Amino acid sequence: MTTAPLVAVAHGSRDPRSAETIHRLLGVVRALRPELDVRVAFLDLSEPLLGEVLDAVRADGHREAVVVPLLLGHAFHARVDVPAAVADAQQRHPDLRVRIGDVLGPDPRLDAAAWRRLLDAGADPDDPELGVLLAGAGSSHAPANRLVADVAARWQALTSWTGTVATFAAAAAPDVPAAIEALRARGARRFAVGSWFLAPGLLPDRITDLATAHSDRPLIAGPMADDLGVADLVLHRYDLATLEVPLPALA
Known part of the structure; x- marks a missing residue:
C-alpha cells in the first residue's frame, strides 16, 4: 500500500521570505523521514495553492493524501479555508480521500521552539x-x-x-x-x-x-518555522491524522 503524501499547507504571504522559510521547514521534515512524499502548499498569496497540490497528488496516481495545516491555532484559516479547499479538490477528484490533520498549536514543541528563539536573541x-x-x-x-x-x-x-x-x-x-x-x-x-x-x-x-x-x-526573536521541534511536530500531526478516518471519496 502506497503511503499517503503529506501536504503541508501554510498561510502564504507577499513577502518571499515567508515561503522560503516554509520550504526550509519542509526540508527538515524530509530529512527526518526521507521515505515520505512531502509537498508544500499555500492558502493564498504564494504558490502552489492547496487545490493545485491536491490536483497533482491525484495526477501522480495517489488515492489518499494527508493535509497538515501549518497554522498555530484554530482561527479562520483552519476552520474555514482549509476544509473548503479540500472539499473543492474532492469535487474535482471524487476518488481522492483526504485526511486533514490538526493545526500545530497548542503543543509543547511550539512553546519550546519559541523559547529557544528568544534565548538565541x-x-x-x-x-x-x-x-x-x-x-x-x-x-x-x-x-x-x-x-x-x-x-x-x-x-x-x-x-x-x-x-x-x-x-x-x-x-x-x-x-x-x-x-x-x-x-x-x-x-x-x-x-x-x-x-x-x-x-x-x-x-x-x-x-x-x-x-x-x-x-x-x-x-x-526570530520566527519558529525551521526549528527541529516544529518539523517533528508536523510529522506527529501527520501520523495522528493517518490513524483517523479520512474524508470519504465522493464516488
Whole structure:
C-alpha cells in the first residue's frame, strides 16, 4: 500500500521570505523521514495553492493524501479555508480521500521552539528588569489569542522577568505600544519580543517596527518555522491524522 503524501499547507504571504522559510521547514521534515512524499502548499498569496497540490497528488496516481495545516491555532484559516479547499479538490477528484490533520498549536514543541528563539536573541531568564512580549498575529477568534496568552503565562512562571504578556499585530489587544507601557509600569527597564510566528513577513515586521519605536534596542526573536521541534511536530500531526478516518471519496 502506497503511503499517503503529506501536504503541508501554510498561510502564504507577499513577502518571499515567508515561503522560503516554509520550504526550509519542509526540508527538515524530509530529512527526518526521507521515505515520505512531502509537498508544500499555500492558502493564498504564494504558490502552489492547496487545490493545485491536491490536483497533482491525484495526477501522480495517489488515492489518499494527508493535509497538515501549518497554522498555530484554530482561527479562520483552519476552520474555514482549509476544509473548503479540500472539499473543492474532492469535487474535482471524487476518488481522492483526504485526511486533514490538526493545526500545530497548542503543543509543547511550539512553546519550546519559541523559547529557544528568544534565548538565541539574548533574553536572560534571570533578568528581573526584563519585560517580555510574546507576539502573535491576532485573531477575531478568541481561543486563538488565548493560546498565545497561555504560553506567555507559562514563561512568566519559569523566569524572573518583570512580566510576560501576549501582544498582537492586528485584530486583538493589547497591541505592542500598550503591552510595552504595561510592562514599563510594572518596572521593566529592558524589553524582548518573542515570536509566535512560523515565518517572517509583514506582521512580524510590524511587531518589530513598533517594538523598536517604543523601546530602546529591544531583543527581537526570530520566527519558529525551521526549528527541529516544529518539523517533528508536523510529522506527529501527520501520523495522528493517518490513524483517523479520512474524508470519504465522493464516488
